[in-house]
Amino acid sequence: MSAAMDTESTYSGYSHYSGHSKKAHRQGRDRHKSPRSKDGSRSEKSVTIQTPPAEPLLGNDASRVEEGQDDNWGETTTAITGTSEHSISQEDIARISKDLEDSVGLDCKRYLGLTVAAVLGLLVFLTPIAFILLPQILWRDDLEPCGTVCEGLFISVAFKLIILLIGTWALFFRQPKADIPRVFVFRALLLVLIFLFVFSYWLFYGVRILDSKDTNYQGIVQYAVSLVDALLFIHYLAIVLLELRQLQPMFTVKVVRSTDGESRYYSLGHLSIQRAALVVLENYYRDFTVYNPALLTASKSRAAKHMAGLKVYNVDGPGNNASGQSRAMIAAAARRRDSSHNELYYEEADHERRVKKRRARLVVAVEEAFTHIKRLQAEEQQKAPGEMMDPREAAQAIFPSMARALQKYLRTTRQQQYHSMESILQHLSFCITNNMTPKAFLERYLNPGPTLQYDRDRWFSKQWTLVSEEAVTSGLQDGVVFVLKCLDFSLVVNVKKIPFIKLSEEFIDPKSHKFVLRLQSETSV
Amino acid sequence: RLLPVVTTPSCLLFSFQQRIEIHKLRQGDNLILGFSIGGGIDQDPTQNPFSEDKTDKGIYVTRVTEGGPAEVAGLQIGDKIMQVNGWDMTMVTHDQARKRLTKRNEEVVRLLVTRQSLQKAVQQSMMS
Numbered sequence: 001m002s003a004a005m006d007t008e009s010t011y012s013g014y015s016h017y018s019g020h021s022k023k024a025h026r027q028g029r030d031r032h033k034s035p036r037s038k039d040g041s042r043s044e045k046s047v048t049i050q051t052p053p054a055e056p057l058l059g060n061d062a063s064r065v066e067e068g069q070d071d072n073w074g075e076t077t078t079a080i081t082g083t084s085e086h087s088i089s090q091e092d093i094a095r096i097s098k099d100l101e102d103s104v105g106l107d108c109k110r111y112l113g114l115t116v117a118a119v120l121g122l123l124v125f126l127t128p129i130a131f132i133l134l135p136q137i138l139w140r141d142d143l144e145p146c147g148t149v150c151e152g153l154f155i156s157v158a159f160k161l162i163i164l165l166i167g168t169w170a171l172f173f174r175q176p177k178a179d180i181p182r183v184f185v186f187r188a189l190l191l192v193l194i195f196l197f198v199f200s201y202w203l204f205y206g207v208r209i210l211d212s213k214d215t216n217y218q219g220i221v222q223y224a225v226s227l228v229d230a231l232l233f234i235h236y237l238a239i240v241l242l243e244l245r246q247l248q249p250m251f252t253v254k255v256v257r258s259t260d261g262e263s264r265y266y267s268l269g270h271l272s273i274q275r276a277a278l279v280v281l282e283n284y285y286r287d288f289t290v291y292n293p294a295l296l297t298a299s300k301s302r303a304a305k306h307m308a309g310l311k312v313y314n315v316d317g318p319g320n321n322a323s324g325q326s327r328a329m330i331a332a333a334a335r336r337r338d339s340s341h342n343e344l345y346y347e348e349a350d351h352e353r354r355v356k357k358r359r360a361r362l363v364v365a366v367e368e369a370f371t372h373i374k375r376l377q378a379e380e381q382q383k384a385p386g387e388m389m390d391p392r393e394a395a396q397a398i399f400p401s402m403a404r405a406l407q408k409y410l411r412t413t414r415q416q417q418y419h420s421m422e423s424i425l426q427h428l429s430f431c432i433t434n435n436m437t438p439k440a441f442l443e444r445y446l447n448p449g450p451t452l453q454y455d456r457d458r459w460f461s462k463q464w465t466l467v468s469e470e471a472v473t474s475g476l477q478d479g480v481v482f483v484l485k486c487l488d489f490s491l492v493v494n495v496k497k498i499p500f501i502k503l504s505e506e507f508i509d510p511k512s513h514k515f516v517l518r519l520q521s522e523t524s525v
Numbered sequence: 526r527l528l529p530v531v532t533t534p535s536c537l538l539f540s541f542q543q544r545i546e547i548h549k550l551r552q553g554d555n556l557i558l559g560f561s562i563g564g565g566i567d568q569d570p571t572q573n574p575f576s577e578d579k580t581d582k583g584i585y586v587t588r589v590t591e592g593g594p595a596e597v598a599g600l601q602i603g604d605k606i607m608q609v610n611g612w613d614m615t616m617v618t619h620d621q622a623r624k625r626l627t628k629r630n631e632e633v634v635r636l637l638v639t640r641q642s643l644q645k646a647v648q649q650s651m652m653s
Contacts, residue, residue, distance in 0.1 A: 518569040521619055522587050524561040525626045 124198050124231070125165065128157055131205060131224035135217060138210075143217040153221045160228045167235050171243070178281075180274045181466060182473045186241045194234055201227050246271050251476050252496050255280055259296055259489040262288055267498075274472040277484055280493055281464060289448040291460045291489055294414035298347075302340060351412075358409045359446065365405040366438040369398040373432060395429035406445065415448060418458050461486045541647050542607060545636045547598040558626060558634065559593020560586050560600055565619030575603035577641060583607070584614045584622045586638075601640065608637035 132154070135143055209220060246269035253276065256263040264287050268276055314325075373394050381388065389397065406424065410416040431441040444453070451459055466472055467490075468482035478497035483490050549556040564573055566582045575585045586604040589596050606614045609625045617625070626634060 518572065519567065519619070520563065520569055520572040522561050522563045523619065523623045524588070524590075525558045525623060 120195075121168070124194060125161065127198055127201070128161065128224040128228045128231075131201075131227065132157065132221055134210070135214075135220055139213050139215075142213065142215050144215050146217045146221070150218055150221050153218075153225050157221075157225055157228055160225075160232060164228065164232055164235060167232075171235070171239060178278050180278060180472075182274060182471075184275075185272060185473050190234070190238050190241065193237075194231075197230065197234065198227075245269065246275070250498055251478070252498055253280065253476075254494045254496070255284070256492045256494075257288060257291070257489060258492060259291065264288065268476065270475055272473050272475055273468055273470060273480065273482055274466060276476055276495075277464075277466050277472075277482065277493070280491065281484065284461075284491065285451045287450060290418065290451045290454050290458065292414060292418075292448065293460070293488065294417070302344065305340065355409075355412050358405070358412050362402070362405040362409045362445075363438070363442065365402040366442055369402045370438045370441075372398050372401075375435070391429040391433040392425070394432050395425050399425060399428060410445065413448075415445070418448075418454050419445065420455075423455065460488045463487070542637055542639045543599075545595075545598050545600050545638055547594050547600065547634050547636065549632050549634070550594045556627070556629065556632070557593070558595050559590040560595040561588040562606070562619075562622055562626070563587040565622055566616055567618045567620075576605070581605075582616075584617065584619075600636070600638065604638040604640050606636050606638055610635055 205223070208214065209223075214220065248269050249267035250270055251268045253266045253268055254263060255266065264283070266280065266283055268279060271279065314321075376388060403421075407416065410419060427444060428441065451461065456462070463486055465485045466482060467485055468480075470477075470480060470482075472482075476495050478495065480495040482493050484493065485491075547558055549558055562584050564570070564576075564581075564583055564585045568582065570576065570582045571579045573579070573581070573585055575587070576583070584606045586595075586600060586602055586606065589600055589602050606622075608614055609622075610631065612625050614622055614625070
């Protein structure tokens with residue numbers, strides 16, 4: 001597709017001016033774009049480095065080591081690197097090879113944590129079995145015969161262990177979806193609890209049973225059963241602390257994007273600041289429209305023009321009074337009767353008109369293009385009249401008739417770098433396959449969608465830093481503000497408590513609904 | 526009869542009232558006064574076009590027939606009737622008001638009315 005600038009009939013004198021500024025914007029954008037990635041073609045990629053800089057690794061080493069022994073090894077903690085652990089596609093291989101030397105330290109720690117936690121989990125799981133088996137192995141002949149009671153206890157131990165295994169698998173064995181800066185307080189707490197608990201059981205066992213070679217086997221088995229019961233209760237505690245407690249909404253969180261003011265509200269329960277940040281980021285990718293730097297240049301140029309053209313001359317003598325100069329400039333700029341609001345109004349009205357016109361052309365072109373295609377039913381496929389095409393070929397056949405209109409529309413709304421020709425063709429064949437109408441095909445292009453809809457290269461937001469005045473492991477409170485920064489923009493998060501609601505009841509007897517007519521009689525006397 | 530009477534109760538409130546004496550006219554078997562009333566404590570005060578305060582449930586004159594005894598006596602449309610022959614009319618139902626005005630054995634009714642324009646006229650004369 002050509003990169004030539006489009007010409008358009010001018011409606012007012014201002015459109016010439018705005019066309020002028022658009023050219024300047026586009027040049028600026030192109031210059032700005034090249035270090036990031038190329039427009040459209042997927043054959044060659046320049047890399048957006050995901051180097052985790054040293055600063056955002058906000059965790060300290062001690063906490064990392066302790067965290068390595070986490071029973072919940074699925075979610076260990078280091079620094080934030082955004083959504084990272086998903087499937088690797090072909091295009092990412094190049095990027096990964098460059099990242100590997102940078103992030104080797106991180107992955108090592110993560111896998112170390114995973115293995116240590118797995119080992120500890122296995123140990124804890126095998127402890128009851130060891131308690132039961134060790135007397136049999138070591139002093140079998142001295143043991144009292146146990147009979148049915150013991151067998152019943154064996155069965156209960158077995159099933160409780162199975163239940164514990166299934167519960168642990170369901171709760172903790174999950175793909176890590178994020179790295180967070182500091183240790184997860186509740187997980188550390190649980191870990192410490194489990195460790196102390198099992199340690200004290202082993203201590204007691206070693207001293208009282210192994211050393212003295214206790215012969216009461218039933219007592220030993222019951223001891224093992226009590227351990228398994230206590231493990232199940234700790235598992236219950238883990239569910240309550242890690243999963244259930246934050247379900248009830250206690251806070252309303254307002255998230256504002258710093259560049260264009262787009263804002264959303266979310267409801268959260270009792271979470272630490274870092275977990276709340278995770279929730280906000282997960283929702284960001286779904287709810288916020290994609291960050292488009294091309295849309296921001298207009299306001300910057302306006303602001304620049306406002307102060308331009310004013311120069312300060314120091315008449316009274318030497319001496320560089322900087323603050324006085326800037327104040328004088330601000331005052332002069334405020335007093336100057338400028339008509340930039342006029343420009344803004346006409347520019348916006350003009351832009352809207354242009355967008356609507358191009359949109360109308362686009363819709364008509366796409367509708368017309370879709371009429372050229374007809375789906376062949378199964379019976380008709382045998383007696384093929386012309387050549388049969390699969391969806392991809394059909395898409396390629398009708399694409400040229402709508403390509404120009406679509407390209408013009410994307411340029412006007414400044415979305416052209418988000419959609420390459422290949423992606424448009426893919427989407428078109430997808431829509432044709434699924435019997436979508438032209439309007440359904442266009443839904444993706446008419447309005448900017450959430451970030452997840454677009455190619456990862458265009459996200460501008462993969463590495464996040466949590467900036468907070470409070471400790472990130474402290475819980476949410478009313479009035480807490482923290483910022484999630486990425487390279488180009490930041491999300492400012494403001495926490496408000498849901499107010500305490502006083503709800504009282506009022507009983508209305510169904511028979512109490514009575515009415516009178518409004519009287520206004522007039523009597524002559 | 527046309528002179529306004531300024532009554533000053535103990536709390537120094539000025540209320541501008543007028544006494545009007547109407548002689549009933551005999552028409553066949555009935556004695557008529559020649560005006561219509563609206564209002565009353567059982568009526569809806571917000572529909573009263575003549576009252577200043579829309580919660581006022583008093584009795585108001587809504588129509589005065591031309592040439593009737595009321596017009597001759599000086600009753601005007603929009604007057605609020607405060608008393609009829611000494612009976613209070615500010616807290617009565619519509620029907621009670623009608624009955625007090627149409628007693629068969631009375632030929633003359635003496636009304637105590639108040640009127641907004643009257644208030645303004647006296648205020649102007651006091652200021653000048």
